[in-house]
Amino acid sequence: MRALCLPFLTLLLLLVHTGAQAIVLVAAELPPYVIRSSHGKPSGVGIEIMEEAARRLKEPLTIELMPLARALTQAIHRKDVLLIPPVRSTQREHLYYWVTPILDDDFVIVSDRRFHPAPLKVTDLPPLQIGTLRYSFGQHLLRQRLKLESDTVATEKLNAQKLRRGRIDAWVAAWNAILYNQRLGDLPTDRLVRGETLMRTQFYVAASKEFPFTEGRRWQAVIDEMRHDGTLARIIRQYNYQAPE
Numbered sequence: 001m002r003a004l005c006l007p008f009l010t011l012l013l014l015l016v017h018t019g020a021q022a023i024v025l026v027a028a029e030l031p032p033y034v035i036r037s038s039h040g041k042p043s044g045v046g047i048e049i050m051e052e053a054a055r056r057l058k059e060p061l062t063i064e065l066m067p068l069a070r071a072l073t074q075a076i077h078r079k080d081v082l083l084i085p086p087v088r089s090t091q092r093e094h095l096y097y098w099v100t101p102i103l104d105d106d107f108v109i110v111s112d113r114r115f116h117p118a119p120l121k122v123t124d125l126p127p128l129q130i131g132t133l134r135y136s137f138g139q140h141l142l143r144q145r146l147k148l149e150s151d152t153v154a155t156e157k158l159n160a161q162k163l164r165r166g167r168i169d170a171w172v173a174a175w176n177a178i179l180y181n182q183r184l185g186d187l188p189t190d191r192l193v194r195g196e197t198l199m200r201t202q203f204y205v206a207a208s209k210e211f212p213f214t215e216g217r218r219w220q221a222v223i224d225e226m227r228h229d230g231t232l233a234r235i236i237r238q239y240n241y242q243a244p245e
Contacts, residue, residue: 022060024081025050028071031156032180032239033085033103033203036065045239046085046203049102052231053222067154069135079210082219085203087137091144097211100220101202102232105174106244107138109195112163120170120195122146128169131159138172141198156181164191172198176241200244
């Protein structure tokens, strides 16, 4: 009986809304989840998921691409926008309406095998120089949970370059972000040594606490539908995304 009710509930949520309403998507530039293009519209696995959801909802989607810190702030103060792809954390829990998860990833420690050939553990970190993205969940993990400070930069690509040059000993970030930015800098991925996993996390669609709950449920329902019919998995495969096992 429950199995029969779920598709009906999804359909009901999709039909409650009448008329096309332009939705603004605030997208934090975090490759490979959100990628700035030098020509044309932004791309990335998160962007494609949201574009497909908007198509199914028959709603225009306006994408505003911006740095992570600005995107996080904008979504708090603008009650009519959606945000991708923040990690849900205790630090951010009370700030947003968490609509639905879209991607899983592991936040890990990596090193360059030329300088640190053995996989690094948390206990190895205190004397080392650690690179993180400014305002990222990786920085939060180190500071709040491990009581460690890090060298922060504006983009993960800079961390890839610093690791190559030996200016940092370790890089803490989401595994797929590390792989993407290593390739973006034409750096060999086989030089990376994956160390301890700090946390398995989910990237979310989020919104202001004042975002209409009914509207949020519609987006949740259609993304759940995409998850169940294999669309999410298909989009993820196109980006050679390494989902946690």
